Amino acid sequence: MRTLARLSAVGASTAILATALMTPAQAAGTSWAACPAGSGVDPRQECATLQVPMDYRKPGGPTISLAVSRIKTAKPASRRGVLLLIPGGPGSPGLNRPSVQVKKLPQDVLDRYDIIGFDPRGVGQSSPVSCDLATGDLSVTKLKPYPDADGGIADNLAWSRRIAEACARNGGPLIRHISTRNEARDIDSIRQALGEKKISYWGVSYGTYAGAVYATMFPQRTDRVILDSNDDPDPRRVARRWLANYTVGVEDRFPDFAAWAATRDGEYGLGTDPAQVRRTFLDLAAELDRNPLPWPGANPEELNGNLLRETMLNALYSDANFPMLATLMHAALTAGELPPSNTPPAAAMQNTAATAGATMCNDVEWPGSTSGYERQVANSRSAHPLTAGMPVNAGPCQFWPFKPAEPPVRVTSRGPANVLLIQNLRDPSTPYSGALKMRQAFGQRARMVAVDSGGHGVYLANGNACGDRTVTSFLTTGNLPTRDERC
Template identity: 30%
Template sequence: MRLSPGLVAAASALLVAVSGCTSFSDSTAPESSPATESSPPAEPEAADITWTDCNDQIQPLVAGRPGSERPLTFECGRTEVPISYDEPDGATMPIFLVRARLAGQTDRIGSLLLNPGGPGASGADAAIGRALTLPEDVLRRFDLVGFDPRGVALSTPVECIPDELKDRMIAAEPRPVSEEQLDAVFTLTQEAADGCAEEYGDALGTFSTTATARDMDLLRQGLGDEQLTFLGYSYGTTLGSTYAELFPDRVRALVLDAAVDPDADQRADAEAGAAGFEAGFDAFAANCTQLIAGCPLGGDPRGFVNDLLAQAGAAPIPSARAGETRQATPGVIMTAIQAALYSTTAWPQLAQGLAAAAQGDSQALFSLADTYYGRLQDGTFSNLIDANIAITCADRDPGQELAEEDIRALAADWGQRYPLFGAGAAASLYTCTVWEAERTPLPERDAQGAAPILVVGNSGDPVTPLPGAVDLAEDLESAVLLTWQGQGHTAYPKTDCVNGAVNAYLIDLTVPAEGTTCPL
């Protein structure tokens, strides 16, 4: 999975504050969704977006956060999109949006549509957070609009994996190499797939990226913009580049930050992820050992983690948090590590959390792991995991699925080559082999005829390594690559150099010179 931690608390509060969430049980589900890669975009008429003032609900969620002093107002919106673009006049599903506006806008350009990644992360949630952090120069010219893609959060959420099964999946062996370990992981995967197939049937195929890209064009029209201005992170780069392929003449500006490699098949993508996280852990370890106050993990953080995994494997580690009955298994520990590698700001918490776990308290590690997978304090989950799998598998070409024996062989191989993350990455390849849904494979993307597109890559990104951004920029006919020599996942808005280049592009459509690199 390629997931991005988000404002889980904010999303949870929005779920309570905003009524009218609709699922397939509330509307007419399609019997099938056989959209194909070659079918041209349908042209249904865009429905109006109904906006309501939800400032009173959102402002308490952001109070006290950096940027909360900005004079922002928030609106919540709803609109309808076709469930199947093969039947554009047929049954519809609701899409939920949040719009943030900065007081005192001048020379407004339009709306900046946002997707934070995942797949499965809430764009409405991201709009709340990014309204506090994006440069004010951009917010003075654009409304910031985040939407929950179909199947996500408040937009017809796909919900078919029970919370207790999610807990078991997270706690499972993270480095499965033996036949017994792989059997256990595959059994959990099959249980999740069976439950979703029983719950949704053929409707699982409606949650594809291609369908969401078509939804985005209806949102563009509903927002009153002649062309799309879009900011996509991680999986959001896949969504944005798919939009550009389907609607190249409707692109005003696309910022594709932390690009997913469009040329990598699922095996290559999984291996790149394993290698990226290994490099990310090495960067974390080097940073820790160079601390003036000393690294709480000692001089060999990798060895410390291996010892901690063995300790938790022998006896799961309890948490000191009041009322917490869970104990940290190796799966929880590795999930916490992955979560922290997304951002250097989480590295101190990870180091202290690993050290505390070795002393018998896993509280900090549970905090990281729960944020990563959308687990709330009451033990319930957002639908992040359900949506992540449903969207990922709806996009997969079934002809590229690997046989089970090949996955087992890769787990053994990658477990040696990428000791912390390789076996788990290999085992994840089993997920879509048992997922029963119609597939809409992603189109090849060159976006011929599109306006200039800005691809942003980070040399130290453990989640979407830099070669993916290089490939995406090469594939898109009009793309220019901006490289940041930094650590962590995504680059904008983290440094003045990156901010200046992206702001100039979004506002004035000025692209940086080919080969521009920003220092750390």
């Protein structure tokens, strides 16, 4: 553990050196212009492109582009600084998030901050990366590694090896330099280019881990930090832990859907009580394992048991999705016409798949034992049938050809007390139990607001006035709650 701590310190020092080598003239030269017109882009949103090192250990070497956006405060006299929006994923774009969030953020926050967005390295309008995967390999039931209907993982292993080889062959040099440590360094480059001594930010989902890594590597450069829907920062497992936590999160959250559907049995016919709805789901998934239904437009183009499970997982992110899942289940049960699939186009998944895979594999080494994955999947299928072994299955990192360049960051309590965690109690993706590990890691640097709600995303996302008020108060006053709170 001491060796890991020393290496972490070396990595942080390297980052500070690299960002220091960006001269003030480079930072001051940032040129803002109107963003490309697009659906939902606020006319006030401006865009710029920054050049940052591809490899921060070689600041004089090749550079990549980072696409950055902002919506400036309309009240410069009240301005405190910037509020950076760190997207989730890993692999999600964030350039147009300011246009989304200015419609939701309270005026007191908009008065105090320029709202900043960015596409992380490898994604969107930043220097992109792609593994050039075949359409079939971008199926949502492969990108999340669901085992075969009988629990076998041979197909997962073949897919995983194929993806790792494709990324090594097609990903170019950038694929080796996509990691959470480098995202934190990119964030610090954005801070410097904006001319800010300190930066406030709001990270959601994977953005909480990226934000926690930044707060650990650059603690004195943080102002007010909001981490929303928190990942477990376990430095031994990192993304392996995030995937495994789906078993917990789905079990925490599914009862909300089951109770909702039970009160609407006359409409959907899924059961008159939550236990019956759960049994209906499990029986339907098993039947679709044996006899899939054609589902044009989906990927794969059939509703099999795993695609139902993946649709369920996504539906649990928001109560607003419950009718979609119930309608799909009702149609499958009654031989009715299936609703249109909302599967993203394969082309749109290339950036996300490559960036997510690279981040997960470059952050930490993964075990290589096939027999170990087989045992984990079998045990998980028995204990957590809703997710059918997916969260602990093998993936491309088992065969990733590159070793992590640096050890994972160990989040600690060293730094200013300026971190507010906000967390739903029933989050299907980043469960409360994992968020408590983030809270523990930060120690007295942080406070947590736990919200008695379900779904993924908390601040301004589910109508909890108590939680929203606490976050807004922190952003506008800087005062952390005196103790952890429950809303």
